[in-house]
Every structure is written in structure tokens, then in C-alpha cells.
Amino acid sequence: MTDEHYHDPSNVVNPEHAEHHIVTPVTYSIVFVTLLIFTGLTVVAAYVDMGILNPVVALAIASIKAVIVILFFMHVKYQSKLIKMTVAAGFFTFAALITMTLSDYISRAWGLW
Amino acid sequence: MHISPVLWQFLVKWLNASALFPREASTIAPYADALYFFLLLITVVGLTVVGTLVFGFAIRYRKEKHPVATQVEGSTLLEATWTIIPLALFLICFVWGALLYFRIYNPPTNAMNIYVVGKQWMWKAEHQGGQHEINALHVPIGRPVQLTMISQDVFHSFSVPDFRIKREVIPGRYSTVWFQATTPGTYHLFCTQYCGTNHSQMIGEVTAMTPDDFQKWLQASTSGMSLAQNGERLFASMGCNACHNGTASARGPNLSGVYGSKLQLTNGSEVLVNDAYLRDAILNPSEHITAGYSPIMPTYQGQVSEDGLIDLVEYIKGLQSNYRIQQTLVTSQADQTAPTTPTGVKP
């Protein structure tokens, strides 16, 4: 916040501001193909018995796909810090919900309940 | 807190007499009250500090006296002071509160067990000897009593303010609380979790009696059959003994001595057999298959009431040898009352 000593109306030196960036169809196509490949991969991986790793792999692939979509399709890679923080805040709160609640369930002395 | 015992007793006496303070009728009550007074104290101190500051400044620097304000930026030292002191006080409250919490929710091992079933809108208490009470609970003084509680429908909450205890009574799971009454008398029993229309009528009385009186009361109100005996009948009538007959070739695991033991399950986990486990194993058997057995037991969901489950659990708890199961086989055929079970003392 220190580099924000004065505000300029067009937000040029604002850390919350990022130059508008046009992503090209080439990038989009690469992303598109990658996503399809990962989709195939996740289906294949599901039929391989990896024990406990199955859901981990499935989720890892889903997360990679999600990150790719967020970065390129949703332009976050080219966005201001503020937008990046916003995205992070969402996942942070979601993680808080999950971990804090789950920690209750797994630390119960009485199994399911 | 280091108030002199005399002063403390005087204070408590005075408060007890003043109807602004609940009676201290259990061993836990003084502990709860001590924390309460500590919290009150810091509240009063905090309030006084804030009040003095606000009123002091307001009077001293009112416009008539102090027409022009002097601007002050702030002070790191002061900020630190009023961060650290409240934080320290709150942390004391936390530790103290936690200690009290575990005191209230961890029953001593020698507690006498009474079952409580809550339903819209009444309390049913079941003593080991089979004495049933509705909206009432008789307990001896000077002896720790553990309540194993369950609800048939919605959340309820079992509260005896004069004992300073309370615990949610939950559908589908046993919850426990314990207390040791100190003074004979009758005390309010409230349902404190909102449970529908007659929530405010789900009340009763806890009667604490001297051990002698309690024995007399037990004798006078016995219904003839203890919980375990009822359980034994159920065990037979539902055909449990067909599989759990304790023989080597039995299709179900041997139940003698199972209570309190560690069981190896087919899914590899190891569990401690307690009331909750037994109840769950009757209702959801296929999720609790003892290693070496096949999942053939049908579920009894919807076929046994919570009271029946309590009877069964109590029966299985008392099974210390195969002899009893074989007896049950005989009993079920002969339909006689079985010999009394040993009073269930928690292992």
C-alpha cells in the first residue's frame, strides 16, 4: 500500500490496476487441447487401481485443469494483484470451512458421530 | 482464586439465600461458580476501567473546561497494553474454562450409570435395576452418577442448573454427562434445547437423596425386571442368540466379555467396544463386521426402540462369560426370569 501515495484517476500506478491484455486464440487453443487431454487422463486414471491415490490423482488433475482455466480463460494471469488476491481469498475461506469442520469430524472419539 | 475460605463460604451462603443465585448442589457447582466469579470480576474491572476513562475524560475535557482539543496521534505503548492485558485475561479464561469443561464431561470411572431417553416432550430415565421414571430422576448423594443419554427424535438438552451441568441429547448417538449431588433436595430439570411446541413443558425434577433413602426408593419402585433382564429377553425374542450363541461354530461373534475389549474389524480398523459401538453395531451391522465373520447380520433399524437398545446394550455389557449366553438359550426356551445381573460397574 505504500506505493499508493497518490491516486491517479486512470489508475496507472495503482497496484490494483493491470494493463488490459488480450489473450490470443493460439493460447486459447493450447489451453483447450490441454484441458481435453487432462480429461482423458482423469478417466483413464480412474480405471487404474492406485489405492488411496485414486481420489488424490483425480483431484489433482481437476485442480490443474481449474488452475489453467482460471489463469488463461479467466485471464487471472494478466490481472492485477487485487484480482489474484480475490481469487485466493475465495479458496482460502473455502479451505477454512473444510479444514476446521473436518477437524471436528475426524477428532471425534466416537467414529462417525 | 485466593479468597479466604471463610469469606468464600459466607459469600456463597449469602448468595444461596438471596434467590439471585442458584443453589450449589453438586461437586462441580463450586468449580463452575469460581470461574463465574472470576469472569464477573474481570468484567467489573474492565467495565470500571472503561467507565472511568470515558467519564473521567468526558468530565475533565468537556468543552467548558477544555475549549480547544489537543491532537494526539496514538501510542504504541498503550496499544500494546490494551492488547496484551485483555489477551492474557482471556487466555486465563480459556484455560480455566477448558479445565472445567473436561471436569464436567469426563466421568470418573466408578460412576453409576443411568440411562436417559429424551423425546418430544418428556424425559425417561432408566435405572439399571429396571426402575423407570418419567420427567423425574432420583439419584443418591455422594456418589458420581453418569447419564448415558439419547434422543428418539430431535435435539434436546438435559440441564440441571443447580448442578451446573447440561448436555445435548442427540438423536442417533449416545452422549454422556456426570455429576455428584451433594445436598438432598429436589432440583429443576429443564430441556434447554428448543424442541418444538412443548419445549417449555419438557421439565422435571431431580431428587437427590441420601444413599439409604435411595436404596429404599429403588426397592419401592422396582418393576421386577432389570434392564439387563429385559435385554436378555429381547436378545432371545429377536433371535440374536441364534448366531451369537458363544459356541465355536457360531455364525456371529461371541459376545461374552466383548464390552470394553478392543475388536478387530474386517475393514482393518480396531475399535473399542462401548455403549455407542454396541448400539451402532445392532443398527448398522454391516459397517461393523468383526474380523473373521461374514456380513450376514440383518439391520435392526426401526425394529428396536431406543429403550430396547438400552436394554440390549446393558445386557451385553453384563455378559462376562459364555455361561450367561447359554443360560439365555435355556431361558428363552423356558421363559423364566434369569438370575439378576451383577450391578453394572463400568470397567
Place this chain on the structure above:
Amino acid sequence: MSATSSTIVNLPDQKTATLPKRSYLNNEDGLLSWLLTGDHKRIAILYLISITFFFFIGGAFAGLIRLELLTPQPDLVASDTYNKFFSMHGIIMVFLFLVPSVPATLGNFLMPIMIGAKDLAFPKVNLLSWYLYWVGGLFTLAALVLGGVDTGWTFTTPLSTHYLNTHVVTAAVGIFIIGFSSIFTGLNFIVTIHRMRAPGMTWFRLPLFVWSNYAASILMVLGTPVLAITLVLVALERTIGIGVFDPTKGGDPLLFQHLFWFYSHPAVYIMILPGMGVISEVISTFSRKRVFGYTAVAFSSVAIALFGFFVWAHHMFIMGVSNYSALVFSLLTMLVAVPSAIKIFNWAFTLQKGSITFETPMLYAFGFMGLFTIGGMTGVFLGALGMDIHLTETYFIVAHFHFVMVGGMLMAFLSGVHFWWPKMTGRMYPESLSKLAAVTTFIGFNLTFLPQFILGYLGMPRRYHAYPPEFQVLNVLSTAGATVLGVGYMLPLLYLGWSLKYGAIAGNNPWQATGLEWQIQSPPLTENFIEVPIVDHEAYDYEWLAHKTEQEVTTVG
């Protein structure tokens, strides 16, 4: 600069003074120009009227509750009816009054002006959120008219899903919709604060009112959707029996508790933070001093918002959370209490070396400080595990949350309404009558809710329609207090209405306060500023103000 030495009120000469010819109030005429407005100030007024309406409905229920509790017997109404009373009271007061109270009225009106913007970032969304508020409100009223709900405001499962036959789904839909109204308000605020500040308005020049609304907005945006989904599940459970919260089908009713309180604990901070913002402004103005420890106060708002997300299970201590969780959540509860203490002390020290006057907003602010301290400290009682066992679900809790919500937020709200009334309407409220109201509410409040602490420790359970006779004396006191309190709340309604026509003309800056909103005409123009202000001073800079008044103050129209 006139006025006696005991007040800072500085009104223009009433003989010559007039209201500005052009202002947001008369910029356009006709009902439709209000109902379709995009002007944040007009929407704020719409909200103000709406929440006042609901407050008095909720208050009427409070009156009925207290009337029933006058005697120990269940004599006034049947228990079902009583249960509907407190359910409707809680639902209306929380969702239709307190959550939107300061943010949607004062916040809406002032926040853009305070940061030097012409409007909120999304005026249409702002209007939409008012309409959503009303759609949700109508659903709630429908549930009320069709026969009420009796779940309590907490919708505890499986009671709400399987055991009641009242209009739970209607009410849930209502709250779901109101939730989105609140989300949109929060979203709008966050974007506006980030994107719309005037040149020179850096983060640390923002008035603290903006900071605290910012913090509350974060809670609204991140917390409310969880409530929404929970209510969807409750409605589905109730209508088709999906089993997620139903123990007989293997569902876990405690899951509902987790999800509900994941919103509803942060919600209590939604219900207090904006009020804290009001207190910062008021205390500073009437002691003519900048707020002591500006950064500490600003960051404590953010800290409350952040930590506020991690303490929800303190509402479930006896419900069967694990011991480990109980410990963690209790510890975090203690931590979240600290920033509130920091604020209280900073406000107290703001008074030091000030030049203090005691206008009505200041009286309410003093009331806030005392009552919130009591309410907050009793929250610490409840946060201490072992103590909570005895206190939970008794009148102690009822007293706790009324102290923070009514003694805290409602006092702050009234303080703010009085403080900015001249800005919103251009006219002053009658001073002595309003002081009387402030004192009446304070006395009435304490009479109503202090006895409830004692009742709670004695063990009187909440949501009880009838109670043992030995509790009667304290209950009578409480009911008596509620009557006084009711009068205390009726008074402002009357005299503020009166002042719309007969109040003294206020001028731009009756309090000689520093905020940007006081530098423009009252009531403001639709576009707020003729020229975008350029900010070259910090918030609460009274020296800047002293210089400024020597220059010409612009009144337009």
C-alpha cells in the same frame, strides 16, 4: 461560529437559511423516480424506511414475548403461538433489521460520499438489492401471515425439517433471498472502496466508518452464500427428504449446525462492525479529536472479520463437537474478542484532551461503549468452555446477544441516524427530546436485560413459554424495562418525523465535522460533488477543517 460553550452545533441563521433548491430529494419527483432510482442516497432512504417498518414489527413481537413472560403460567397465548413469536422476532430482527441496518442505510448513503465518489460502483445492483430485500421480506411476512414459523431463528435440524408443520420453507426462501440482497450490498461496497476513491484518498485516509463497512462487507460476501446453500438443503430435506440432515437416513444434523454457524457467527460481526464505524465518527466529532490509534482501529476491524470466520463452533460446545474442536474454537473465540477491546480503549482515549460536547449522537455512543463492553465480556463467559455448559441456552445468552445487538448495534445505529440526520434531510432533530429518548432507551435497556443475566445464571432456559414461579420477579422487571424501551424507540420515530417539516435548517456542517460528507451541501446533490474532491488530508483532521472554514464553503443550487 456561534453556539454556547457546551455545544458545537453550528447552525446557519434560521431567519435567512433555506434548504438548498436542488438536492437528491427533489431532483426528480414522483414515486416512480424513487422506486427506479439508482442514486445511493435515495436507496439508503428507501432502506431506512423499510428497516424501520420491520423493526417495529419485530419490536411488537418482542412486546408480546415480554407480555407473555410477565407471569410464570402459560396464560396469554398457546405455546405454539409463543414459539412463533420468538421465531418471527429473531428472524425479522436479525435478517430484516440488524444485518442491513447500518450498512444499507447509513453505509449506502455515506460511504460513496466519504470516499469522494459520485455513487456506488453498481447503482443498479444496489437498487436490485433493495428489491431483493423486499421480496425476501414479503416471503417472511407471508410465512407470518399464513401462520408463522416456529423454528427459532436458528432452524435447528431435524426439528425444522421433520417435526414442525409450519411455514419453514417459505421463511427459508425469504431468508435465502434477503441473503442475496446482503451479498450484493457487500459486493458493491468492496468494489466501490477499492475502485472509486477520489484522488488522494489513500487507504489510510479513509474514515474508519469506511474501514468497518469494508470489513463487514467481506463477511457478507464470503459468509452469506454458505447460509444460502444451507437453507436450500433444509428446504430440500423438508420437501423431498434428501436425508443429508436426517439421522434416520444416516445424515448428520450436526452438519447443519456447522454450516449454519459458519455464516451466523460471522453474521454477528456483520451486525456489529458497521456500528463500530459509526462510533468512531461520532466520538471523534464530538471530542474534536482524531481517533486515537487510527491504524489500530482500522486493522482491528479487519482482524475481527478475519478471525470471525474461525470461531463458529462456539455455538456448538455442548452439541457434541469433538473435545479437540471445542478447545480450538474456544481459544480462537478468546482471540477474536481482543480486537473489540482494542477498539473500546482507543475510543476511550480519543476523548482524552478533547473538547467534548454531549449531543444526542454522543450520548448514544456512550451508551454503546458501556453496553457493548458488558455484552462483549459476557460473550467471553460463553466462550469459556466450562462456563458455557451452564450458561448456554439460558437467558444469559439472550441477555448477551441483546447487549451486543441492541445495546451495541442498535445504539450505534440510532447514534448514526441522529448524527447524519441533518445531512440526510437538511434539518435538525429536536435536541432535548432526543436526549430524553437516548436516556430512556439506556435506562429501559438495562432494566430489560440486566435481570436476564441473573435469570440465566439461575438457569432459566430460553425459548420457554412458561417458567417456574421463582423467576417471576426478575421477569417482571424485564417486562417493565421493555415497556420503557419501547417508549424510547417510539420517541425518535415521532420527533424525527416531526423534524422533517419543522426541524431547524441544519446547514452544511452543523457539527463542524471533518468528513467529506460534511463539506457538501445538506441534503446533498444527486451527484454528491460538483467537482471530484482532491483529498490532501487525513481523516479527522480538524486543523485542515479550521483552515477550510475560512475559505468559502460551496452551496449549490
Place this chain on the structure above:
Amino acid sequence: MDNVIVATHPHTHETAQPEGHAHVALPQHRHHFETQEQQREAGTFGMWLFLLTEIMFFGGLFFSYLLYRNWYYDAFVVASNQLSVPLGGTNTAVLITSGFFMALAVWAAEVKKKGLLVLTLILTMLFGCIFIGIKYDEYHEKWEKHHIPGDHFDVSEFVNPHAYGLKEEPLPPDQAQHTQIFFSLYFAMTGLHALHMLIGLGILVWLTVRAQRGDFTAGYVAPIENFALYWHFVDIVWLFLFPLLYLINRHPV
């Protein structure tokens, strides 16, 4: 902290614009924003905040799923195996394709190609509709098999799979009950997802009409951009739903 009182601009805001940043004022520029840049960024930020609430909205469901999947794993496996991986997989690909065209639409708007914009929007819509169609088919099958939670829910297929020509191991009845929770969550999650799709499709129609009018190819791309964010978000939700719901333990021994 930030105590430095900085000199402010001596000039008004209009002149403070560095050159190269001057935009032609568009009719869509709203009075209360100083610049179009500001308006655009505010819009994007607002959209992102909205998506934040959506994360938490689905978050509650995801947590419920996580919990019950751990509790009733066996039931979840069997129930999940009732879903069709080919259909689910196809739908994933369909959605990704739809998202790809949406991304292209943003590009088309940015480079002001009206025809391409309309085309890509229509393709986006088309693939969205295919997704919904397949989803409808899947729902319909569940309906016929009595796998919709509620009064008509029937577990016999799980208790006695061989009678239905399934190769699965039979589930004990108490566990079979819990398949209902799986299906509840399945319908709640995919249903809410589909609802989001339907809302999105509705907006797409409107956007396409406006695109055809040339609203977005004159420098004002915000609606397209922001809608794309929404559409991609809905895709992301599905990217997680697919493995979580369809791919539990697909390799029975």
C-alpha cells in the same frame, strides 16, 4: 503508518490522464465513473467477488460431499458406479469446448470482429445446450430407476444387483440406505450446476442479440468479458463434479 501528506494534483482529474490512455467516451460509460478503465476494472472486480460468493455457495455442498463420502464410502462407490462415465466424460469435453468458444468470443469482441463474436457465442450456447441435453438424459434414467431421493427412492438394485443384471457386489441393506445420500448430493450439486448453466444460457441469448446489434464490437466488451468469467466458473465447478461424482473407485476387484 501512511502519515505522509502528499501533494495532490494541481490540475483536475481529466488532465491527469497520461497520454495513450485517453479513450473515446462510449455511450456505455456511466456518469459516476471517472474513466472507462475504472468502470471496466470495477466490473471485473465485481464479477470476481460474485464468483467468490459462488465458491462458498458450492463450498457448503462440497463439504457435505466430502463428509459423507468418507462416512459411507462403500455406498458411494456403488452409487457412483451407477453413473455413466461415457456420458459424464462427454459432457466434460462438451463443457470445455463451450468454454473454449466463450474464450474465443472474448477475443472476438476485443478485436472487434462482430461476425466471429456472434458465431462463437452461438457455438458456446450450442455446446451448453448439448450439455443440458445429456444431463437431462441422465436424470431421466435416474428417474426410471427410482434413484431420485425421496419417497420413491428404491435401494433394491443395490441390495440385489444380480437380479438387475449388474455385476456389483450386493450391499447390505443398512449400507444401501446410504446410497440415497449420494444421490441427494449428486442431484443437489449437478442440479445447482445445471441451474447455473440454464441461467447462463438465458444471458447468452440476450448477449447474442446485443452482439448482433454490434453493442460489443465498438470497444465496450465488459459484458462479454464478465459473462465469460461466469461461464468459466460454471465449467470449473463441473471439472470437480465429474471426478468426484462419476469416478469413485471405478476398478472393482
